[in-house]
Amino acid sequence: xxxxxxxxxxxxxxxxxxxxxxxxxxxxxxxxxxxxxxxxxxxxxxxxxxxxxxxxxxxxxxxxxxxxxxxxxxxxxxxxxxxxxxxxxxxxxxxxxxxxxxxxxxxxxxxxxxxxxxxxxxxxxxxxxxxxxxxxxxxxxxxxxxxxxxxxxxxxxxxxxxxxxxxxxxxxxxxxxxxxxxxxxxxxxxxxxxxxxxxxxxxxxxxxxxxxxxxxxxxxxxxxxxxxxxxxxxxxxxxxxxxxxxxxxxxxxxxxxxxxxxxxxxxxxxxxxxxxxxxxxxxxxxxxxxxxxxxxxxxxxxxxxxx
Amino acid sequence: xxxxxxxxxxxxxxxxxxxxxxxxxxxxxxxxxxxxxxxxxxxxxxxxxxxxxxxxxxxxxxxxxxxxxxxxxxxxxxxxxxxxxxxxxxxxxxxxxxxxxxxxxxxxxxxxxxxxxxxxxxxxxxxxxxxxxxxxxxxxxxxxxxxxxxxxxxxxxxxxxxxxxxxxxxxxxxxxxxxxxxxxxxxxxxxxxxxxxxxxxxxxxxxxxxxxxxxxxxxxxxxxxxxxxxxxxxxxxxxxxxxxxxxxxxxxxxxxxxxxxxxxxxxxxxxxxxxxxxxxxxxxxxxxxxxxxxxxxxxxxxxxxxxxxxxxxxxxxxxxxxxxxxxxxxxxxxxxxxxxxxxxxxxxxxxxxxxxxxxxxxxxxxxxxxxxxxxxxxxxxxxxxxxxxxxxxxxxxxxxxxxxxxxxxxxxxxxxxxxxxxxxxxxxxxxxxxxxxxxxxxxxxxxxxxxxxxxxxxxxxxxxxxxxxxxxxxxxxxxxxxxxxxxxxxxxxxxxxxxxxxxxxxxxxxxxxxxxxxxxxxxxxxxxxxxxxxxxxxxxxxxxxxxxxxxxxxxxxxxxxxxxxxxxxxxxxxxxxxxxxxxxxxxxxxxxxxxxxxxxxxxxxxxxxxxxxxxxxxxxxxxxxxx
Numbered sequence: 001x002x003x004x005x006x007x008x009x010x011x012x013x014x015x016x017x018x019x020x021x022x023x024x025x026x027x028x029x030x031x032x033x034x035x036x037x038x039x040x041x042x043x044x045x046x047x048x049x050x051x052x053x054x055x056x057x058x059x060x061x062x063x064x065x066x067x068x069x070x071x072x073x074x075x076x077x078x079x080x081x082x083x084x085x086x087x088x089x090x091x092x093x094x095x096x097x098x099x100x101x102x103x104x105x106x107x108x109x110x111x112x113x114x115x116x117x118x119x120x121x122x123x124x125x126x127x128x129x130x131x132x133x134x135x136x137x138x139x140x141x142x143x144x145x146x147x148x149x150x151x152x153x154x155x156x157x158x159x160x161x162x163x164x165x166x167x168x169x170x171x172x173x174x175x176x177x178x179x180x181x182x183x184x185x186x187x188x189x190x191x192x193x194x195x196x197x198x199x200x201x202x203x204x205x206x207x208x209x210x211x212x213x214x215x216x217x218x219x220x221x222x223x224x225x226x227x228x229x230x231x232x233x234x235x236x237x238x239x240x241x242x243x244x245x246x247x248x249x250x251x252x253x254x255x256x257x258x259x260x261x262x263x264x265x266x267x268x269x270x271x272x273x274x275x276x277x278x279x280x281x282x283x284x285x286x287x288x289x290x291x292x293x294x295x296x297x298x299x300x301x302x303x304x305x306x307x
Numbered sequence: 308x309x310x311x312x313x314x315x316x317x318x319x320x321x322x323x324x325x326x327x328x329x330x331x332x333x334x335x336x337x338x339x340x341x342x343x344x345x346x347x348x349x350x351x352x353x354x355x356x357x358x359x360x361x362x363x364x365x366x367x368x369x370x371x372x373x374x375x376x377x378x379x380x381x382x383x384x385x386x387x388x389x390x391x392x393x394x395x396x397x398x399x400x401x402x403x404x405x406x407x408x409x410x411x412x413x414x415x416x417x418x419x420x421x422x423x424x425x426x427x428x429x430x431x432x433x434x435x436x437x438x439x440x441x442x443x444x445x446x447x448x449x450x451x452x453x454x455x456x457x458x459x460x461x462x463x464x465x466x467x468x469x470x471x472x473x474x475x476x477x478x479x480x481x482x483x484x485x486x487x488x489x490x491x492x493x494x495x496x497x498x499x500x501x502x503x504x505x506x507x508x509x510x511x512x513x514x515x516x517x518x519x520x521x522x523x524x525x526x527x528x529x530x531x532x533x534x535x536x537x538x539x540x541x542x543x544x545x546x547x548x549x550x551x552x553x554x555x556x557x558x559x560x561x562x563x564x565x566x567x568x569x570x571x572x573x574x575x576x577x578x579x580x581x582x583x584x585x586x587x588x589x590x591x592x593x594x595x596x597x598x599x600x601x602x603x604x605x606x607x608x609x610x611x612x613x614x615x616x617x618x619x620x621x622x623x624x625x626x627x628x629x630x631x632x633x634x635x636x637x638x639x640x641x642x643x644x645x646x647x648x649x650x651x652x653x654x655x656x657x658x659x660x661x662x663x664x665x666x667x668x669x670x671x672x673x674x675x676x677x678x679x680x681x682x683x684x685x686x687x688x689x690x691x692x693x694x695x696x697x698x699x700x701x702x703x704x705x706x707x708x709x710x711x712x713x714x715x716x717x718x719x720x721x722x723x724x725x726x727x728x729x730x731x732x733x734x735x736x737x738x739x740x741x742x743x744x745x746x747x748x749x750x751x752x753x754x755x756x757x758x759x760x761x762x763x764x765x766x767x768x769x770x771x772x773x774x775x776x777x778x779x780x781x782x783x784x785x786x787x788x789x790x791x792x793x794x795x796x797x798x799x800x801x802x803x804x805x806x807x808x809x810x811x812x813x814x815x816x817x818x819x820x821x822x823x824x825x826x827x828x829x830x831x832x833x834x835x836x837x838x839x840x841x842x843x844x845x846x847x848x849x850x851x852x853x854x855x856x857x858x859x860x861x862x863x864x865x866x867x868x869x870x871x872x873x874x875x876x877x878x879x880x881x882x883x884x885x886x887x888x889x890x891x892x893x894x895x896x897x898x899x900x901x902x903x904x905x906x907x908x909x910x911x912x913x914x915x916x917x918x919x920x921x922x923x924x925x926x927x928x929x930x931x932x933x934x
Contacts, residue, residue, distance in 0.1 A: 037350075104440070106365065111370060197353055
């Protein structure tokens with residue numbers, strides 16, 4: 001049971017920051033609330049009685065998104081379902097519909113926010129690797145002598161470990177900004193115990209841009225989650241593929257450059273097997289999203305099994 | 308504790324009333340507005356029994372603090388159709404038999420309504436995807452999907468409204484689809500399960516459960532909890548007036564731990580208070596002193612000499628051993644051309660019915676102790692409770708509430724006794740609703756089994772002898788273990804005619820969660836071993852898996868190894884039908900691997916893939932929310 005002395009719903013960022021900085025020790029900030037409610041149950045945190053809950057979901061400044069100078073800025077209240085339902089977001093962030101459809105279910109996606117997913121810093125977060133692959137930064141606000149002060153941090157520097165970030169007391173993560181990937185093909189791979197409502201054991205995001213003649217890789221972005229304390233960007237694989245001809249051979253050669261990526265403490269062998277298949281699949285699915293199908297769909301399961 | 312002044316619209320009606328800060332939208336709807344069609348199955352967003360529309364968006368109301376719904380427009384299952392009527396979707400659920408236990412059904416109807424609102428032309432893949440957040444344990448989903456497709460076609464005019472009508476009255480119920488009488492109450496959320504029921508002055512129970520697997524209880528101090536304002540009574544094993552003990556076969560389990568606790572999650576004490584929070588707070592004031600005992604968590608280890616003994620009456624920890632002997636097994640093995648030995652293991656399985664255990668008890672005006680609960684065995688419970696509370700049988704009454712899924716898991720009287728004791732002690736009605744976590748930790752599981760199989764065969768596949776030994780972990784109490792061991796022994800060798808058999812099934816006490824009844828009641832574990840073993844043997848002999856079964860199957864007139872004469876046996880027909888329906892490519896299955904010709908045929912079930920709506924790109928945005 002999640003109980004509190006005060007449930008606050010500020011309507012402006014200033015109000016939210018003031019309430020947050022003044023909140024008694026142990027208070028919590030939430031947007032969607034879909035993570036903390038299950039957390040406050042037996043077997044996890046148990047019954048929680050907090051001094052205050054500050055619910056930012058009615059802060060209008062944190063709603064919606066905009067696209068300026070090739071960067072997409074996603075407000076802290078933007079829920080996962082918008083990556084499926086917004087045509088503009090689908091255009092600029094082609095990997096996100098694939099990520100979203102694997103994230104929880106339609107109903108939870110109407111409440112759960114991308115920023116909440118990032119700020120909780122779970123190693124299994126589905127949203128964070130995608131934002132990492134798109135050169136994401138987080139925007140952070142705090143009150144400084146009555147006015148709002150802001151800073152930005154690259155996502156790779158923001159997340160420090162399971163549940164750990166560089167967010168400081170009194171600060172609120174207000175938005176995430178990332179590259180517009182318009183013109184790329186996107187893909188998201190996830191393995192868990194069921195296809196809806198599962199936490200990733202491993203997840204991978206892929207983005208591919210082709211040369212105008214569609215014969216070579218103009219750009220590739222790859223990131224993975226669930227294989228260590230923080231998500232990782234596959235720089236070596238990305239660099240290898242850039243300029244390579246579009247073929248299964250290139251992809252198989254690229255996979256070999258990945259090296260040993262698993263830093264998880266459990267199921268290491270399983271995860272490293274999954275990773276190789278996932279790199280292949282993420283690139284091939286992103287290619288398919290660009291209209292270049294290397295494999296007919298029915299062959300994918302068979303080919304991506306590691307032998 | 309702060310409260311919130313809520314003003315919102317629910318099913319078209321303005322609502323203004325305070326909500327407690329701890330309330331989720333689910334609690335506000337159920338406890339404040341008595342809209343109990345919205346169910347709680349897990350409280351963690353996993354099951355979808357609590358789906359409601361908030362400002363037109365389908366959400367899980369267990370994941371939404373009530374405050375978020377302030378000012379919103381809410382639609383629950385009760386508000387979908389005009390009173391007394393059914394929507395097309397609800398009629399379709401009725402028509403196809405999509406509701407069974409019914410507990411997931413309000414949520415399913417809401418999710419299906421949401422799916423067709425979002426995309427009135429959704430295909431099957433998209434329907435499946437949009438219902439992905441809702442779990443059903445009865446139907447296997449097929450009838451639910453069938454209902455959604457039927458409603459979709461009627462709503463789009465592709466089918467006439469008469470397609471929703473029930474089948475005409477046939478001359479016989481046999482061979483005809485008959486619509487369920489209880490479906491309308493389930494698809495509208497009108498049906499009251501035990502956890503939906505309230506009575507004036509009703510108290511709420513919470514249970515203190517053991518954190519240790521095996522210990523002596525040195526003392527229980529309830530004085531502080533009892534003194535708390537709002538607490539009406541605290542009960543322990545000391546409150547049992549009669550002969551304590553329940554179980555389906557052996558009555559070895561006390562209503563609450565009596566001097567000794569045998570598994571993690573066993574009830575130690577229970578509090579009945581004016582509300583759940585007070586009862587929960589009171590649990591924290593109960594002081595229990597344990598003296599840990601050595602525990603045993605493996606059935607084979609529990610059978611070894613020197614193992615910790617759980618129950619004095621069973622110094623060998625054996626709940627039940629069922630031996631069956633037929634023919635001469637040694638001669639059968641000597642006659643064999645191939646002997647294959649292999650062991651098989653199955654895991655404990657939770658029933659995971661969508662309705663967690665719940666019950667309501669009261670003592671009526673005539674002094675009749677009455678318990679309402681989704682018990683699968685009320686008559687037996689009534690007899691056991693009469694002894695336990697030392698009342699004549701006519702002063703004990705059990706009322707069976709709708710069972711929101713049981714699958715055998717609600718055969719055990721694990722909480723009804725506590726409710727009765729608290730109602731007797733407090734003089735007030737008392738209700739207990741398990742959380743999902745509590746249901747998982749404290750109630751019976753399917754017996755995990757370790758089976759050693761030795762089979763002798765001729766080269767043509769004929770079985771000459773079987774030696775079957777099964778060791779099942781019965782957990783801390785007997786429950787249905789004896790019956791499960793009997794059934795496992797009876798069905799151990801499957802539907803095969805074998806001249807020489809030696810069978811031993813053992814149900815064993817350990818300090819694990821008790822095992823109990825679960826669909827198939829012991830047959831599943833045995834069949835898993837038998838059928839796996841036959842496949843392995845067929846592979847070794849180069850035989851077709853259908854062939855080896857035909858060679859050995861019982862035929863009409865056969866006798867089982869427990870000497871039951873079988874008048875007619877339809878196994879041959881079943882094998883033939885399965886072979887035909889699957890398009891089976893004959894030959895030993897080990898020889899071909901991934902190049903079989905009978906995979907991926909029309910009619911085979913496709914694996915589920917997400918993203919139907921991305922592929923069809925229907926989901927066009929009409930509601931951009933650009934900052």
